Amino acid sequence: xKVVGHFINGETCTPKGRMQEVFNPATGEAEKLVVLASKQxxxxxxxxxxxxxxxxxxxxxxxxxxxxxxxxxxxxxxADDIVALIGAEHGKISHDxxxxxxxxxxxxxxxxxxxxxxxxxxxxxxxxxxxxxxEYQPLGVVSGITPFNFPAMVPLWMFxxxxxxxxxxxxxxxxxxxxxxxxxxxxxxxxGLPDGxxxxxxxxxxxxxxxxxxxxxKAVSFVGSTPIAEYIxxxxxxxxxxxxxxxxxxNHAIVMPDADIDNAVNQxxxxxxxxxxxxCMALSVVLAVGDDIADxxxxxxxxxxxxxxxxxxxxxxxxxxxxxxxxHKEKVEGYISSAAEEGASILVDGRxxxxxGFENGFFLGATLIDKVTxxxxxxxxEIFGPVLQVMRVKNMEEAMALIDEHEYGNGTCIFTRDxxxxxxxxxxxxxxxxxxxxxxxxxxxxHSFGGWKRxxxxxxxxxxxxxxxxxTKRKTITQRWPSSTIREGVxxxxxx
Numbered sequence: 001x002k003v004v005g006h007f008i009n010g011e012t013c014t015p016k017g018r019m020q021e022v023f024n025p026a027t028g029e030a031e032k033l034v035v036l037a038s039k040q041x042x043x044x045x046x047x048x049x050x051x052x053x054x055x056x057x058x059x060x061x062x063x064x065x066x067x068x069x070x071x072x073x074x075x076x077x078x079a080d081d082i083v084a085l086i087g088a089e090h091g092k093i094s095h096d097x098x099x100x101x102x103x104x105x106x107x108x109x110x111x112x113x114x115x116x117x118x119x120x121x122x123x124x125x126x127x128x129x130x131x132x133x134x135e136y137q138p139l140g141v142v143s144g145i146t147p148f149n150f151p152a153m154v155p156l157w158m159f160x161x162x163x164x165x166x167x168x169x170x171x172x173x174x175x176x177x178x179x180x181x182x183x184x185x186x187x188x189x190x191x192g193l194p195d196g197x198x199x200x201x202x203x204x205x206x207x208x209x210x211x212x213x214x215x216x217x218k219a220v221s222f223v224g225s226t227p228i229a230e231y232i233x234x235x236x237x238x239x240x241x242x243x244x245x246x247x248x249x250x251n252h253a254i255v256m257p258d259a260d261i262d263n264a265v266n267q268x269x270x271x272x273x274x275x276x277x278x279x280c281m282a283l284s285v286v287l288a289v290g291d292d293i294a295d296x297x298x299x300x301x302x303x304x305x306x307x308x309x310x311x312x313x314x315x316x317x318x319x320x321x322x323x324x325x326x327x328h329k330e331k332v333e334g335y336i337s338s339a340a341e342e343g344a345s346i347l348v349d350g351r352x353x354x355x356x357g358f359e360n361g362f363f364l365g366a367t368l369i370d371k372v373t374x375x376x377x378x379x380x381x382e383i384f385g386p387v388l389q390v391m392r393v394k395n396m397e398e399a400m401a402l403i404d405e406h407e408y409g410n411g412t413c414i415f416t417r418d419x420x421x422x423x424x425x426x427x428x429x430x431x432x433x434x435x436x437x438x439x440x441x442x443x444x445x446x447h448s449f450g451g452w453k454r455x456x457x458x459x460x461x462x463x464x465x466x467x468x469x470x471x472t473k474r475k476t477i478t479q480r481w482p483s484s485t486i487r488e489g490v491x492x493x494x495x496x
Contacts, residue, residue, distance in 0.1 A: 010195030052196030087313025104156030
């Protein structure tokens with residue numbers, strides 16, 4: 001059985017130690033083993049990153065950007081290999097995995113603009129013969145802790161920008177699908193990145209805690225569930241680190257009576273069931289304004305869902321694949337059962353689908369639940385599976401109140417033809433990412449990604465302009481060259 005290790009100081013390594021099985025979720029079988037990093041291994045990675053920092057920090061931004069240009073070309077050249085790795089370990093269908101990779105590549109493109117992004121500000125003669133300027137300097141060794149659901153894209157949110165800003169990086173990817181990160185590390189080396197600048201340690205909580213406790217780590221980026229995000233943020237702050245920790249979500253879509261219902265249904269299907277709902281931007285709740293539009297929408301959803309295909313990643317005709325583990329599949333099924341027990345109507349039941357040739361896979365079909373209420377456990381929780389819930393409300397104000405009252409505030413959208421309603425919604429809703437007739441309002445690479453409330457712990461969002469600020473610290477310099485002919489006496493007043 002293949003063993004996945006680590007990538008430290010430009011080389012792969014597989015030290016002895018604890019191991020964990022890596023499953024192919026489509027077959028339900030363990031096909032690899034991943035080495036779980038010990039404290040000694042994490043310490044080695046941090047030391048290598050620390051040693052590489054001085055030279056990399058002083059490398060001109062233009063040269064750092066050239067590495068990213070080369071890296072982008074290699075990502076595109078090896079796209080099929082990366083997509084296959086994502087499919088085999090995560091289960092994502094090939095076309096969905098290709099889309100994930102493309103969004104990651106767009107963040108590399110943004111990082112290629114480092115010489116422009118890192119330009120400071122300059123003011124001449126702020127006082128007599130006094131000039132002032134600011135510049136953005138790297139932090140040092142920084143780290144990223146990334147989730148299973150986007151093994152390529154989320155790491156690419158982090159390390160390209162951190163590295164191009166002059167930092168060195170230690171990545172701890174999910175131990176459930178570890179191979180993609182190792183592959184990316186090898187491509188970075190091929191692109192010309194010096195050894196030690198980027199390191200990958202696979203592991204579990206032991207590795208995470210090492211990163212959080214080591215004083216040499218100056219910043220931590222995290223994406224995952226809210227309980228873990230809160231833990232990461234609390235521990236990182238307690239140890240004096242900068243931290244951005246992106247947590248869970250419960251994303252609502254409001255469907256207004258004037259919406260283009262056929263378009264809304266098509267958009268809802270993709271946003272709810274793409275990637276098996278294992279997205280922090282998945283639309284999991286529809287707030288239908290009025291029973292008339294709700295009945296029409298539910299009928300159209302039921303009809304459309306009969307043609308959805310769940311299956312293995314190799315078959316591009318499939319719409320979505322399996323869930324990541326058997327345990328997670330059982331957890332999602334539990335939420336479906338609880339909704340029924342609490343009085344909701346299961347209109348389309350995706351439990352126990354039959355997938356020819358993959359009978360032991362962790363598959364769950366598309367599920368539609370109507371007449372959900374706010375107190376139901378399935379509504380309060382982030383289900384993270386192919387489950388779409390429908391709630392019926394009287395008006396937009398009631399719908400917005402439900403969204404605002406929920407603990408999560410990651411993404412939301414509204415389907416309407418009414419510009420006034422859309423403008424009011426986007427201006428007043430307490431959510432970080434908003435779509436108007438756009439069901440997955442994931443910002444492009446030159447904006448920044450992040451939610452509100454308990455969907456984000458920290459002040460700065462991921463990638464884009466906020467990413468530059470997160471991975472750098474501002475230094476402001478005030479300079480004066482005194483005249484050789486003018487001498488000033490001592491002054492005890494505050495300078496003005």
